[in-house]
Amino acid sequence: MTTALLTLDNVSKNFGGNHAVSNVSFALKEGEIVGLIGPNGAGKTTLVNVITGVQRASNGRIRFVGVDVTEQRPYQAARRGLARTFQIVQPFPAMTVLENVAAGALFGGAQASRAHATEVARQQLEFVGLAGFADRPASALTLAGRKRLELAKSLAMQPKLLMLDEVNAGLNASEIDGALALIRKVAERGITILVIEHLMKVVMSLAQRLLVLHHGQLIADGVPNEIVDDPRVIEAYLGGKFARRLKEMRRHG
């Protein structure tokens, strides 16, 4: 039995009277790939923001590798090995692709020297397939390229937990397949991954476990096959027809 890497204990986040996240509890084990799904506005991104310290939890506690990190600031999260990619990509536009990734290596987990950071950055660019763009400005990349850049930057931080916030949003079908292959390769390195998605196809094929968020509440937590049978999930998110189709898909695939 592996130990819990990240534990959320009754975490809530309120904006005035709006309960964006309420009483969410779950644990991520080391090496797991977990999908976090839910309709738009369910509180997925808010939850990630709370975990990484961008927003402070109104209630509850968050533990990461045994340490209470509820009060941490984003840069501390990064140094502890909690990396994330943004739904809306956040490059350093005027810097080169290589410098973008080197920033992750230099300031994130490893706290390397500048020369070493550049070396790590080259390896990560190779890994995500952007080595040919190393010296181009980040702003010159396509959206799919920028998403890869975000991933390389996060990997350069040598994270223990990687949270991918809608890495596939805005990509076409073949780009999505490329991204999925890449995420699997990352998982093979033993990095725990939390995939925040609303494309069911993506999470169903990737995740070993699914968390379903609805109106800020965690309404289900289980393996994908059980989740698609869960009446509450069907009602809140999937709809009956789509749930049946997903089951078909899984049986044949």
Place this chain on the structure above:
Amino acid sequence: MTPTATRLIVFAVWVIVLASVPLWAGNYFVRMAILIAMFSALALSWNFIGGFTGYPSLSTAAFFGLGCYVGALSQRAGVPMVLAWLVATVFVGAFAAALGAIILRLRGHYFAIGSIALVEVTRLVISSWGSLTGGGDGLNVPLVQGGPDAVARTFLAVMLVIMVIVFAVTVIVDRGRLGFGLRCIQQNEDAADMVGIDTTRYKVIAYVLSALFCGTVGAAYASWTGYIDPTDTFSILMTIKVPVMCLLGGAGTVLGPVVGTAVYMLLEEVLWANFLDYNRAILGAVTVLLILFLPGGLLRIDYRALVARVGARSRPSGAAA
């Protein structure tokens, strides 16, 4: 030759030119050289916060003015001159650290407004605190011994040393972790936070660096002129002029502030000499045009491409087809 080596050589030559002014020109030009060195140091200082970090600080005059007063008051209290400059440097640095932690929470235009308010508040405090600062009457500073020529040469050397120190710090910051982190903040502060940069700490360091040497320059200026008053030292014009110099040359570059200061001062001088009535208006218009059409500054122009383009245009049009 590497770009860094080129920059260092250009800077070294420029320092030697300024230092040699007393050998081949009169007092008027020596004074010019002192002011160029002084404003270069101020523009290089502003570059840390305004250039590298991208926070449009308008507090230069507050740091300079405080430096003047702390230096002058220390000297009047019997502290030796050079030590008084150090006291002013440390005081202004501490002042910036304390205030930076507060106003650096503001971003963009709000930060600019907050930082300019600092100039007004410090000026008002200094001019109202008559018992200590002499208020609107100003303060006399113990004069440096020697004739006008010797004094001018001394202060030219002093300002040049300060300018060289700030330049050296700029080169170190530019190459190191700090400079890289500040550039990340300038590009995208949220993303910088997310890759593990302690943005608050980095911004405060940049703000303190932008203040420290303004304090030194201010204190040295007070010793040089021998008399200071609040309107002269906490001047809004200075607080605007210094960023403009830096932007003109190229904010965030190592040599930009030095080039910008030289070009600006020469421009100001030419306009002053030729258009006595309208020189300020013309300078203002030129400044606006430069910033609108040269947002990256003089050093960011691709001169080779420019020459190639002009060359292509001057060729007869038939050749193009």
